[in-house]
Amino acid sequence: MDIGGIAGELTVVAGAAVVxxxxxxxxxxxxxxxxxxxxxxxxxxxxxxAIRLATRPxxxxxxxxxxxxxxxxxxxxxxxxTTAITVALSPQWFATDARHGEWYALLLLSAAGAMTMxxxxxxxxxxxxxxxxxxxxxxxxxxxxxxxxxVEAGAKYFLVGALTNTFLxxxxxxxxxxxxxxxxxxxxxxxxxxxxxxxxxxxxxxxxGLAFKLGAVPAHTWVPxxxxxxxxxxxxxxxxxxxxxxxxxxxxxxxxxxxxSVGWRPLAAGAAALTMTVGNLSALWQDDVxxxxxxxxxxxxxxxxxxxxxxxxSPQALPALLFFITAYAAGxxxxxxxxxxxxxxxxxxxxxxxxxRRPWIAAALIVALLSFVGIPPxxxxxxxxLLFTATIDGGYAWLAAVAxxxxxxxxxxxxRIITPLTLDQTPKAVPVLRRSTATxxxxxxxxxxxLGLAAQPLLDAGQxxxxxx
Amino acid sequence: xxxxxIVVPFAGAVLLVAARRxxxxxxxxxxxxxTAVPLVLMVVAWVRYDTSSTALFQLNERAPWIPSLGxxxxxxxxxxxxxxxxxxxxxxxxxxxxxxxTKGQPRHYYAWMLFLESVSLGLFLTTDLxxxxxxxxxxxxxxxxxIARWGHGQPRVTALKFFLYTLAGSLVMLLGILGLYLETDPxxxxxxxxxxxxxxxxxxxxxxxxxxxxxVGLAVxxxxxxxxxxxxxxxxxxxxxxxxxxxxxxxxxxTFGLIxxxxxxLSDTFADWAFLLAIVATISxxxxxxxxxxxxxxxxxxxxxxxNHMGYAVLGIAVAGAMAADHADARRLALxxxxxxxxxxxxxxxxxxxxxxSFWQRTQDYxxxxxxxxxxxxxxxxxxxxxAAFASLGLPGLAGFVAEVQIFIGTFAVYPAAxxxxxxxxxxxxxxxxxxxxxxxxxxxxxxxHQFPDLARSETAILGVLIxxxxxxxxxxxxxxxxxxxxSRLLVGTG
Numbered sequence: 001m002d003i004g005g006i007a008g009e010l011t012v013v014a015g016a017a018v019v020x021x022x023x024x025x026x027x028x029x030x031x032x033x034x035x036x037x038x039x040x041x042x043x044x045x046x047x048x049x050a051i052r053l054a055t056r057p058x059x060x061x062x063x064x065x066x067x068x069x070x071x072x073x074x075x076x077x078x079x080x081x082t083t084a085i086t087v088a089l090s091p092q093w094f095a096t097d098a099r100h101g102e103w104y105a106l107l108l109l110s111a112a113g114a115m116t117m118x119x120x121x122x123x124x125x126x127x128x129x130x131x132x133x134x135x136x137x138x139x140x141x142x143x144x145x146x147x148x149x150x151v152e153a154g155a156k157y158f159l160v161g162a163l164t165n166t167f168l169x170x171x172x173x174x175x176x177x178x179x180x181x182x183x184x185x186x187x188x189x190x191x192x193x194x195x196x197x198x199x200x201x202x203x204x205x206x207x208x209g210l211a212f213k214l215g216a217v218p219a220h221t222w223v224p225x226x227x228x229x230x231x232x233x234x235x236x237x238x239x240x241x242x243x244x245x246x247x248x249x250x251x252x253x254x255x256x257x258x259x260x261s262v263g264w265r266p267l268a269a270g271a272a273a274l275t276m277t278v279g280n281l282s283a284l285w286q287d288d289v290x291x292x293x294x295x296x297x298x299x300x301x302x303x304x305x306x307x308x309x310x311x312x313x314s315p316q317a318l319p320a321l322l323f324f325i326t327a328y329a330a331g332x333x334x335x336x337x338x339x340x341x342x343x344x345x346x347x348x349x350x351x352x353x354x355x356x357r358r359p360w361i362a363a364a365l366i367v368a369l370l371s372f373v374g375i376p377p378x379x380x381x382x383x384x385x386l387l388f389t390a391t392i393d394g395g396y397a398w399l400a401a402v403a404x405x406x407x408x409x410x411x412x413x414x415x416r417i418i419t420p421l422t423l424d425q426t427p428k429a430v431p432v433l434r435r436s437t438a439t440x441x442x443x444x445x446x447x448x449x450x451l452g453l454a455a456q457p458l459l460d461a462g463q464x465x466x467x468x469x
Numbered sequence: 470x471x472x473x474x475i476v477v478p479f480a481g482a483v484l485l486v487a488a489r490r491x492x493x494x495x496x497x498x499x500x501x502x503x504t505a506v507p508l509v510l511m512v513v514a515w516v517r518y519d520t521s522s523t524a525l526f527q528l529n530e531r532a533p534w535i536p537s538l539g540x541x542x543x544x545x546x547x548x549x550x551x552x553x554x555x556x557x558x559x560x561x562x563x564x565x566x567x568x569x570x571t572k573g574q575p576r577h578y579y580a581w582m583l584f585l586e587s588v589s590l591g592l593f594l595t596t597d598l599x600x601x602x603x604x605x606x607x608x609x610x611x612x613x614x615x616i617a618r619w620g621h622g623q624p625r626v627t628a629l630k631f632f633l634y635t636l637a638g639s640l641v642m643l644l645g646i647l648g649l650y651l652e653t654d655p656x657x658x659x660x661x662x663x664x665x666x667x668x669x670x671x672x673x674x675x676x677x678x679x680x681x682x683x684x685v686g687l688a689v690x691x692x693x694x695x696x697x698x699x700x701x702x703x704x705x706x707x708x709x710x711x712x713x714x715x716x717x718x719x720x721x722x723x724t725f726g727l728i729x730x731x732x733x734x735l736s737d738t739f740a741d742w743a744f745l746l747a748i749v750a751t752i753s754x755x756x757x758x759x760x761x762x763x764x765x766x767x768x769x770x771x772x773x774x775x776x777n778h779m780g781y782a783v784l785g786i787a788v789a790g791a792m793a794a795d796h797a798d799a800r801r802l803a804l805x806x807x808x809x810x811x812x813x814x815x816x817x818x819x820x821x822x823x824x825x826x827s828f829w830q831r832t833q834d835y836x837x838x839x840x841x842x843x844x845x846x847x848x849x850x851x852x853x854x855x856x857a858a859f860a861s862l863g864l865p866g867l868a869g870f871v872a873e874v875q876i877f878i879g880t881f882a883v884y885p886a887a888x889x890x891x892x893x894x895x896x897x898x899x900x901x902x903x904x905x906x907x908x909x910x911x912x913x914x915x916x917x918x919h920q921f922p923d924l925a926r927s928e929t930a931i932l933g934v935l936i937x938x939x940x941x942x943x944x945x946x947x948x949x950x951x952x953x954x955x956x957s958r959l960l961v962g963t964g
Contacts, residue, residue, distance in 0.1 A: 375610060376603040382535075385599075385643075392647050397678075400647075404640035411636055412629070415613075419625055423618055459537050 005061040005068050008049040008076055009115050015041025016108035023101025032091040034104030035436070041108060042084040049076050058466045064183045065122035067252070070465025074322045075118035075248045078329050079241045083111040085333050086237040088440035089340045092433040093233055103143065107237060110136035114245030117213070121184040121468060123172040126249055130168060130213060133242050134161045140238060141230040153229030157222040157238075161212055164219045168209020174202035185469035188256045199262045206253055207264075207271060213246035215239065216275040216305060220298045224282070227294025232344045235290065236336035239297045240329045247301070247325055251308050251318075252467055268308040269399050276302025276406045283413045290346045292413060293335050296372055299410060300328045303403055306387050310394025311467070319462030320390040323451075324383030326458070327371065330447040331380055334368040337441030341432050351417060353426030361432065362421055364445040369414040371448045374407055379451035470514065471544040472530050474507035474558070475591045482583035485576045493575035500565045500579035507590055508558040511551070518551055520955040526596050526661055539650075539657035543597040548956035549728060549808050552949065553721055554593040556815045559938075560717045561586040563931045564710035567823050570830065571619065578619055582714075585611035589718050593725060598646055598658040601729070602639070605690075608719060609635050615711045621829070622706040634699035635689055642686025642726070648679035649734060664733045676738040683731045684746065691723030691779050694753040704772035705835065709826015712768065716775050717819035721811045724782045728804070732790045733960055740792035744884065747787035751887045753780035758897035762904075767835040768825045770905060774861060775818055777894055778869075782810040784891060785876040788883045789961055796882045797961060803879025804957040805950060810872035812949065813860070813942060817869060820857045820935040824850070827928055831921065837905060842914030847923040851910045853932045858902040860939045863895055867943035871950075 003010070018041075019034045026033055058069040086107060094100035113133030120126040138161065142154025172182070178194040179187040191199065212219035227235045254264045279299030286292040307321035338361055345351070355362035371380035384407070391400045432438075451458065481503030485496055518527055526545035534541050546554065564582065571578040588611060592604035609632055617628035650658060652668035669676040689696045704712050731739045757776030764770040785807025789800045827850065828835065844851045860867035873895070880888035924932070942949055 370610075376606055381603075381606075385647075388644065389647050389651065392644070393651050397644070397648070400644055404644055405637075407640055408633055408637045411633060415629060415632065419617055419629075422614070423625070456535050456537065459535065463537060 002061040004052065005066060007052070008045040008080075009112050009119075011045040011048060012041060012080075012108050012112045012115065015045075016105040016112070019105040019108065020102065023105075026101065028098040031094075031097075031099065031101035034101040035087050035091050038087045038104040038108055039084055042080045042087070046077060046080050049073055049080070058468060060121055060185060060468055064185045064469070065120070065125050067119050067121040067468045069468040070461065071248050071251070071318060071322060071467045072119040074326075074461065074465055075244050076115045078244050078326050079111050079114045079118070082237060082241045082244070082329055082333060083107055085337070085440045085444055086233050088436040089233040089236060089337055092435060092437050093231065093340055106136050106139055110140060110237070111241055114241045117242070117245035118248040120249060121252070123175055123182045123184070123253070126253065127169065127172060129245065129249070130165065130209070133213065133245065134165060137161075137238055137242060140234040141226050143231050143234055147229070149229035150231060153222075153225045156225045160219055160222045164209050164212035167205045171202045171205030171209055174198055174205065178202065184252065184256055188469055191256065192258045192261075196261045199257055203254065203257055203262055203264045203267060207250065207267060210246045210250045211271065213242045214250065214301050214305075215243060215298055216271055216301050217278050217298075220275065220278065223298050224291045224294035227297070228288055228290045228346065232290070232336055232340045235294075236333055236340070239294065239336070240332050243301055244325050244329060247304055247321065248467075251311055251321060254308060255311055255467060256469075265309040268305060269396055272302050272305035272308070273399060273402045274302070275299070275305060276403060280406050280409045280413075284409070286413065287348045288346050289348055289351060289417060290339060292348075292417070293332070293339070296410065296413070297332055299406065300332070300372060302406070303384065303387060304328065306391050306396070306399055306403060309396055309399070310390050313394035314390040315463075316386055316390035316393060318465055318467055319459060320383070320386035322462050322465060323386055323455070323458060327379035327383035327448070327451055330444050330451060331368045331371045334364050334441060334444035334448060337437070337444055338365040338368070341437050341441055343431060343433060348417065348420075352420040352424040354430065355422040356425060357430045358432065361441070364441055365421065366418055367445050367448055369418055371452070373411050373414055377452045379448045382452050382455045470510055470530070471528055471546065471594045472542070474510040474554075475544070475587050475594065477506040478503050478561075478583040478590070479587035482580040482587065485580040485583065488576070491576055493571060496575045496579050497565070500583055501562065503583050504558070504562040504565050504586060507586070508562050511555040511558045514546065514551060515555065515952070518546065518548070518952065520548065520951050522955070523959070525664065525956070525959050529596070538599075539653070539655065539659065540599045541597055541659070543600065543659060544594045545596045546594060547959075548952045548954070549725065550593050552808060552812055552953055553725055554590055556721070556812050557586070557589050557593060557718045560714060560815060560819050561589070563819065563823065563935060564713050566927065567710045567826065567931055568830065568925065568927060569708050569710050569826060574618070578615075581611055581615050585615065585714065589722075592722055596660040598650065598660055598663065598730070600658075601726070602643055602646055605639050605642070605722060605726070606636070608722065609639065612711070612715065612719060616703060616707045619708045619711065620706040621708070621833075624706050627702045627706040631699050631703045634696075638686045638689025638696070640686070641682050645679050645682030645686060646730070648675070648682065649730075660729070660734070667734065667736065669735055670737050676735060677742075680731055680735050680738045680742060683735075684727070684742070687723045687726040687730070688749075689723070690726070691720060691783060692776065693749050693780070693783060694756045694776065697753070697757075697776050700776065701769050701772045704775075704822070705766060705768045709822055709829055712822040712825065713819040716772070716822055717815035720775060720779055721815060724779060724786065724807065724811055727783065727786050728807075728960070732786060736790065739790040743787045743791040747784055747791075747880075747884050747887045750780045750783035750787055751890050753777070754784065754891045754894035755897070758894045758901065762897055762901040765837050767828060767837055767905070767909075768822070769835075770837070770901065771818060771821045771825060774898060774901070775814070777898060778810065778814045778818070778861070780894070781873055781876050781891070782807045782814070784880055784887065785810060788876070788879045789957070791883050799879045799882030801954070801957045801961045802875045803883070804961055805953045806872050806875025806879060808953045808957070809868070809942070809946070809949060810876060813868035813872045813939070816935050816939050816942075817857055817860045820853070820932055820939070821861065823928075823932060823935075824854050824857065827924065832918075837908040839915065840909045840918065841912040842910070843918065843921055844910040845914055846919065846921040849924045849929055853924065853929075853936060854909065855906055856936050856939065858906055860943070862899045862902045865943075866940070868939045871943060871946045
């Protein structure tokens with residue numbers, strides 16, 4: 001048994017168990033002890049995965065059910081970093097919640113689900129990851145039991161999830177029927193020759209199923225509600241971690257299909273174009289900053305999806321996907337970190353004049369939003385640059401043109417936040433959360449700038465990364 | 470050295486943002502000092518530049534940045550870039566020193582100006598295609614905040630329109646740049662390599678698409694009719710010195726880009742499309758002049774003449790890239806003329822917008838009909854405006870003439886019909902400037918302007934420098950022409 005191959009995941013699950021037990025026995029005002037335990041868990045898991053990436057070849061393990069490739073490792077590291085930042089955002093936010101120790105256990109379990117999605121090389125393993133990530137996600141979204149908005153967000157997340165998970169199940173079943181196996185490597189060899197209709201149906205169903213985790217069209221409707229209603233740290237986590245896992249999973253499973261008989265490339269390109277357009281158009285006149293960030297995250301996933309149709313056609317596709325999703329994660333965490341620091345304020349009007357009162361917090365939000373637009377030299381720019389290069393190289397220049405048009409549209413609503421934020425005056429005082437919340441936000445903001453300026457090491461890793469089988 | 474001229478203004482900007490205690494006066498002096506450094510460095514670069522060299526780029530400095538993408542910190546100059554970078558350094562120094570209402574936030578105003586200078590110089594000095602795009606994009610961010618915060622009228626709406634419009638242009642250009650980049654082997658954004666290898670030569674439709682994307686993207690910034698509509702409101706609502714920068718420096722990025730990218734890197738394909746570009750430029754010339762004639766707002770009028778003048782520059786560039794082997798000298802002349810036009814327009818229109826800023830400082834009014842007879846109370850102002858206006862309409866002995874005469878000679882040899890139509894533009898411009906001078910300075914002096922203050926000493930000094938250069942280029946252009954001509958020769962290929 002290759003325990004070393006999945007040591008990162010095992011650590012996270014074990015950490016969750018430790019948190020659960022410890023918080024049972026600590027006083028109500030000391031529930032925050034879950035946070036350092038969770039942080040330590042993330043740290044150990046990161047170290048184990050880094051060691052694995054450095055020492056082991058990119059291969060399949062557990063009889064082919066689990067991928068130890070660069071793409072999976074990268075996604076796992078991003079998910080763990082996201083979890084750690086979310087953990088750091090939590091203690092002050094939940095200070096008045098007398099039972100919030102369990103929160104950290106749920107976060108870790110949800111992270112384990114997302115990591116499983118990224119690494120799964122077997123369709124049942126994929127289902128396991130999706131379900132683990134979903135069930136914990138519903139609870140995270142509805143964690144403020146007494147807030148109607150939070151419960152509504154959880155309920156909506158659950159309903160969309162329950163529906164689309166059945167789609168995913170049906171798609172996986174069709175694939176199993178066509179290939180006679182759930183293992184990806186054997187599926188890949190036995191699929192050519194299978195019925196085009198079956199495979200196309202499977203591709204559509206799987207895409208819709210994973211679109212839920214991605215927050216992509218047509219299963220995107222939960223994103224703005226969760227962004228607005230869920231506890232702000234949950235919103236930060238749920239709009240990043242599952243998406244990172246799911247996009248690698250989608251890339252992996254679609255790459256199995258023969259592109260001669262199944263039009264999965266145009267399918268993914270269409271999903272990308274639709275997702276970015278719907279997200280951007282919906283964000284245009286949004287007067288609620290958290291909902292706006294939700295819609296903007298839909299559009300960002302649309303950009304990330306651009307890499308999938310050109311996988312295998314352009315050598316830049318996989319590095320572009322991995323880099324962009326990392327840049328997106330840093331941006332989204334910084335933006336939601338600001339929301340948490342501002343105690344969850346959400347109306348656009350409440351952000352007017354913030355730059356005079358809290359220049360550093362305002363700067364973090366501006367950097368995050370400009371990175372979403374793709375203003376150089378921030379991480380989002382490098383990400384978009386790689387994506388545009390890959391899509392043009394892979395013969396999908398029209399998709400790059402659609403993305404460019406969408407970028408212009410998106411500038412409009414990002415400026416609707418940035419302009420009054422910097423130019424207006426406000427008479428009101430702005431109370432904020434400090435300590436670990438501020439540290440986490442600053443860290444994410446620094447990452448946005450650092451990833452843009454010093455992209456080379458990451459690009460080297462991206463060039464070497466593979467997507468097995 | 471070139472790198473230092475980009476870094477120093479940026480460092481000045483950071484200093485101004487960080488130093489919270491600085492008062493407005495000191496902030497202005499810090500800014501002036503920070504803009505003086507690049508100006509001095511440009512003079513040194515000018516001295517060290519070898520006009521007889523056959524290497525296109527000189528004074529090169531480079532450092533690796535993202536080697537796996539072929540991106541590097543590459544700076545260097547050819548004659549055209551050096552001329553425009555010097556203009557940039559001069560205009561920023563003038564604009565920063567010029568008195569302006571900073572609306573209670575002097576540190577931030579000067580910090581944004583310095584940031585904008587840093588990226589503008591970066592754009593003219595870089596020889597890396599991706600860095601060119603980066604600076605192109607960042608110039609929009611700087612200009613956006615300058616207009617939105619310190620503009621008047623409806624500054625936020627105007628600034629938003631400016632940003633959206635020009636970002637659209639820059640993204641179209643980015644697609645073109647990537648299309649070009651993907652044809653290089655090994656992949657590189659190094660301009661010198663791309664110009665030498667001409668990666669898209671003979672690529673047919675693909676090359677056409679790339680060229681179209683590049684030209685459309687750059688045309689938005691230039692701007693050419695019909696993608697010019699962001700320009701007039703941006704000029705009218707921006708504070709005077711910022712307008713001077715917008716017209717004098719930012720518009721040049723479009724025409725400079727046309728020379729640097731499509732003309733130099735896709736010369737075969739450019740030749741196929743040159744005539745079409747010449748037609749668009751001619752339309753811009755005539756349309757810009759006609760619309761300018763109809764404006765009663767002082768700044769809108771100057772703004773539309775920018776469209777007209779940039780049309781001349783584009784016409785010259787189109788002629789330079791035309792497929793006409795037997796007219797090599799005419800094409801070289803046109804390219805030199807186009808570059809001189811950019812420099813001249815930067816100086817002249819820069820001066821005119823600074824003057825417009827002085828009007829706003831005094832009366833908060835741009836309406837020509839509300840003025841008259843100012844020659845009596847404001848002699849120096851009248852004198853400065855008259856010279857700048859005459860230079861703008863192309864009076865011999867002033868800078869505009871030197872540029873336009875070369876463009877027209879070149880154009881008559883290659884596209885005589887376009888030249889004939891473009892001449893109309895000259896006539897209309899003459900009419901509109903004379904009418905403007907008449908409305909402002911002659912006729913009856915409205916009673917509320919009896920105490921109209923003349924130019925202050927600082928204003929006179931700054932305008933004096935610009936006007937002296939306009940006259941110098943008009944009377945003795947050799948020093949500037951020599952610098953540019955060597956590069957034109959290399960680009961047009963007359964050996």
